[in-house]
Amino acid sequence: MxxxxxxxxxxxxxxxxxxxxxxxxxxxxxxxxxxxxxxxxxxxxxxxxxxxxxxxxxxxxxxxxxxxxxxxxxxxxxxxxxxxxxxxxxxxxxxxxxxxxxxxxxxxxxxxxxxxxxxxxxxxxxxxxxxxxxxxxxxxxxxxxxxxxxxxxxxxxxxxxxxxxxxxxxxxxxxxxxxxxxxxxxxxxxxxxxxxxxxxxxxxxxxxxxxxxxTPEVPAVETVAEEKDEEGNITRPAVEARDAVPATWEAVNKATALWTREKADITEDEYKEFYKHVSHDFADPMLWEHNKVEGKTEYTSLLYIPSKAPFDMHNREKQHGLKLYVQRVFIMDDAEQFMPTYLRFVKGLLDSNDLPLNVSREILQDSKVTQAIRKGCTKRVLKMLDKMGNKDKESYQLFWNEFGQVLKEGPAEDMGNKEAIAKLLRFASTNEDSAVQNVSLTEYIERMKEGQDKIFYVVADSFEAAKNSPHLEVFRKKGIEVLLLSDRIDEWLVSHLTEFDGKQLQSVARGGVDLSNMEDDESKEAQEKLEQEFDSVVKRMKDALGDKVKEVKISNRLTDSPAVIVTAEDDMSIQMQKLMASVGQEVPESQPIFEINAEHELVKHVADEQDDDKFGQWVDVLFEQATLAERGSLKDPASFVARLNKLMLSLTK
Missing domain, CATH: 3.30.565.10 (Histidine kinase-like ATPase, C-terminal domain)
Structure with missing residues (x-):
């Protein structure tokens, strides 16, 4: 050299x-x-x-x-x-x-x-x-x-x-x-x-x-005769001549593909070290599954769940996947065809006997063998996670904190395993005073109130916004648990996960929320009476707001807030509109439903206002307040502030 x-x-x-x-x-x-x-x-x-x-x-x-x-x-x-x-x-x-x-x-x-x-x-x-x-x-x-x-x-x-x-x-x-x-x-x-x-x-x-x-070199030795002392005791044994043994290269590892060995012969430490080799991660894995499939399709899989998420996990375009071997010959890194994108955090390898040695990514794309292996590996990972979620909630919470947002992509991507994925999802809820997402849909259903037939949720930009949403007021009053969704992907998730275990998922921010089957006759009569008394006020408000709203109605969901805006059942949700706008997509025009709390003092004050101009200003302020609480922003905040200041000054006179 x-x-x-x-x-x-x-x-x-x-x-x-x-x-x-x-x-x-x-x-x-x-x-x-x-x-x-x-x-x-x-x-x-x-x-x-x-x-x-x-x-x-x-x-x-x-x-x-x-x-x-x-x-x-x-x-x-x-x-x-x-x-x-x-x-x-x-x-x-x-x-x-x-x-x-x-x-x-x-x-x-x-x-x-x-x-x-x-x-x-x-x-x-x-x-x-x-x-x-x-x-x-x-x-x-x-x-x-x-x-x-x-x-x-x-x-x-x-x-x-x-x-x-x-x-x-x-x-x-x-x-x-x-x-x-x-x-x-x-x-x-x-x-x-x-x-x-x-x-x-x-x-x-x-x-x-x-x-x-x-190995160290062994020097040559000449013949040495045996030596004895005067009493005949051997003081130095005879040594036969031998040639020098040169230094040689010798294997110091087993040099056997770990996944080909019997599971009983592999120690936990060996599994951990092999994970670090295939993943180039420095931390131990959270859990793993080593499995040999025989029958119509034959392959060995060794699948790992990492303990920490990689920094670029949320980049869906980055190559991900498993190491692929065919008959113990390495074929490729990141063979994404064997693992769906929502499980891109899974590491490990596959060794198949049913694929050709000259396999290419193009062949894998359309191979029936590939589809069978992908289906088997996906189900195995979901079962691994389900088992951990049921038997070791503490470890599963650590997993969820690292990989939960990626797993939420699953229901939209994998319709065939939607129910299995839904079992693995965790959410924050009004049942907990914490942003920790630790409530499963199964647990939610077990705690449902008598007469409750839907899983209620609210989506917001942050946990605090979800927790303090005015939409929750009547649910808190009735002790009905609501899931608090605040991850960026949550609106996408619930647009594809519409039911679980026969129970429909229902947004509390939708106009179609119906709690009538959980109300007594007295409450229903009181609501009907309010609607009759405020019928003229509702019409007057609708005239004042014009085409800003689809409808004005007396709310049955508010206890503390004066008003709220909700989305009609057939319209795009506000969170989805914001999500589309954030990525430069055109958002279809839609008007919200404006609901008022007829028992709130501010609403009563507005209802008694006889001056049409001032009445219109008050209605605009109520509507913009509700919009601000729901959307987090206004199209024209300066006009809102000016209108509010004018009304406050009028109250001092």
């Missing part, structure tokens, strides 16, 4: 500079994980070469035995991790090692807390494992050559973890990548073969690629 070109100096991406500073100052509480990350990356490079070689065997260059080699040099205080995998070109090495090729890095840095243990878990969510090398090294050298290119196309990357890195062309006889860590003075413990071997067996035993280390 020799240098053949001039060095090029490159500046790191800004986010990488910040990240390296964190690494250099020992962000990780457990330093030894640097080796786990680099060995995992090397194993991935081997997997990718094996797949590429399915269509071009020449990429093996006569050496089809893939491996990762780890070695230490105490004299020079270095550790080297080498692989004979796919390798990198000059452009690839600059792209992969000079930037964090993901969006959202600013969010990543905003989440850092200064707590080393917590922040080290966060790093894993951002997929930047290579940079962990700088935990123990003050300089890193990477030498690589892509499979199938000339030896003269090798490239060397070097950095001291500061503001820049250099690249240069080198001669590299063998394909693959060598990473040389120049250890810091206080990290010499890692320049020890025994220490490195213990880390490999601890973290990388499950990797299907052989991880090799050098």
């Amino acid at each position: 020799s240098e053949t070109g001039q060095k090029e100096v490159h500046g790191f991406q800004t986010e990488v500079k910040q990240l390296l500073q964190l690494m250099i100052h020992s962000l990780y509480s457990n330093k030894e994980i640097f080796l786990r990350e680099l060995v995992s990356n090397a194993a991935d490079a081997s997997d990718k070469l094996r797949f590429k070689a399915l269509s071009d065997a020449n990429l093996f260059e006569g050496d089809g035995e893939l491996r990762v080699r780890v070695s230490a040099d105490k004299e020079n205080n270095t550790v080297t991790i080498s692989d004979n995998g796919i390798g990198m070109t000059h452009d690839q090495i600059v792209e992969h090692l000079g930037t964090i090729a993901k969006s959202g890095t600013a969010e990543f840095f905003s989440k850092l807390s200064g707590d080393q243990a917590a922040d080290s878990q966060l790093i894993g969510q951002f997929g930047v494992g290579f940079y962990s090398a700088f935990i123990v090294a003050d300089k890193v050298t990477v030498r690589s050559r892509a499979a199938g290119v000339a030896a003269s196309e090798g490239v060397e990357w070097q950095s001291e973890g500061e503001g820049e890195f250099t690249t240069s062309k080198i001669e590299k006889a063998n394909r693959g990548t060598d990473i040389i860590l120049h250890l810091k003075e206080d990290e010499k413990e890692f320049a020890d073969d025994w220490r490195l071997k213990s880390i490999v067996t601890k973290y990388s035993d499950h990797i299907s690629v052989s991880v090799e280390m050098l």
Whole structure:
């Protein structure tokens, strides 16, 4: 290996500079994980070469035995991790090692807390494992050559973890990548073969690629005769001559695909470490399921639920999915065809016996085998979550806090599993004095009042707005629980989840809310009497408001507020209108229903106002107040303020 070109100096991406500073100052509480990350990356490079070689065997260059080699040099205080995998070109090495090729890095840095243990878990969510090398090294050298290119196309990357890195062309006889860590003075413990071997067996035993280390050289020995003392006791046994045994590379891991082993033979720690390998996450998974399916379609699945959401989980366009193997040969990362988008947080792998080795994404798209596997894996994940939700509510709450908003996409996306997904949903409600979403639809139905035949909910921009909505007043009075929905996706959710367990979901902000079957005859008579008494006032208000409203009516839902606006059953909800407007969609015109509380003193005062001009101003103020409470904004707030000030001044005269 020799240098053949001039060095090029490159500046790191800004986010990488910040990240390296964190690494250099020992962000990780457990330093030894640097080796786990680099060995995992090397194993991935081997997997990718094996797949590429399915269509071009020449990429093996006569050496089809893939491996990762780890070695230490105490004299020079270095550790080297080498692989004979796919390798990198000059452009690839600059792209992969000079930037964090993901969006959202600013969010990543905003989440850092200064707590080393917590922040080290966060790093894993951002997929930047290579940079962990700088935990123990003050300089890193990477030498690589892509499979199938000339030896003269090798490239060397070097950095001291500061503001820049250099690249240069080198001669590299063998394909693959060598990473040389120049250890810091206080990290010499890692320049020890025994220490490195213990880390490999601890973290990388499950990797299907052989991880090799050098066995020590055994020197030659000459023949030595037996020696005895005067009493005939042997003082030195005879030694037969033997040749020197050179140092050899030997596998130090099991090098067996973990998912092919029997579940009973795999420890919990092995499952956890394998998750970290396939997901590049640093935290342990929340739960997992290892399953072998036999019959019409044969496959093995190992599915994990992470304990923390990745920073870009809400980006539906980002590639997601499972690692795909066919007959234990790696085919692709992020095979999204096997997991629906609303379960994009699920990590793991599939190994199928029923797909061709040269499978492509296009073939997967229309394959009946793919559809069968997707259906099976989806049901398995939903059952995993349902079981946790029933048996371990505390753990399920942690899961929901991380992934609940994504799971809410399910009813719209997966009609076939709508009921199963609905069982997993959790909401805040008037039954709890907290924004925590911990009420299931099943629990809600169990607590329904006698005569109640619907699941009531209210959607608002925030928990506080939902909790204080005037629509809830009569429900609180009657002790009827209402679900409080305030996530951005909630309006989309309830537009597709219209019923559960035979019970219709009903928005309390809709005009069609009917609680008559939960009222006694006395209450019904009182309501009818009010409607008769205020009939002329209602007509007068409708005339004053004109086409601003669809209808004015006496409310049966208010106890404290003077008025409220509600949406007609066949109109788009206010929250959906706001959602469409926020993404630039045209919102169809519709008028709300204006309901007044005939027993409120302000409404009585307005009803007694004989001056038509002043009456119209009061009605406008009531309507705009109700609109402000419901929508959170007005089209013309300045006019509202001026009108309100004028009326208040008139009351002082």
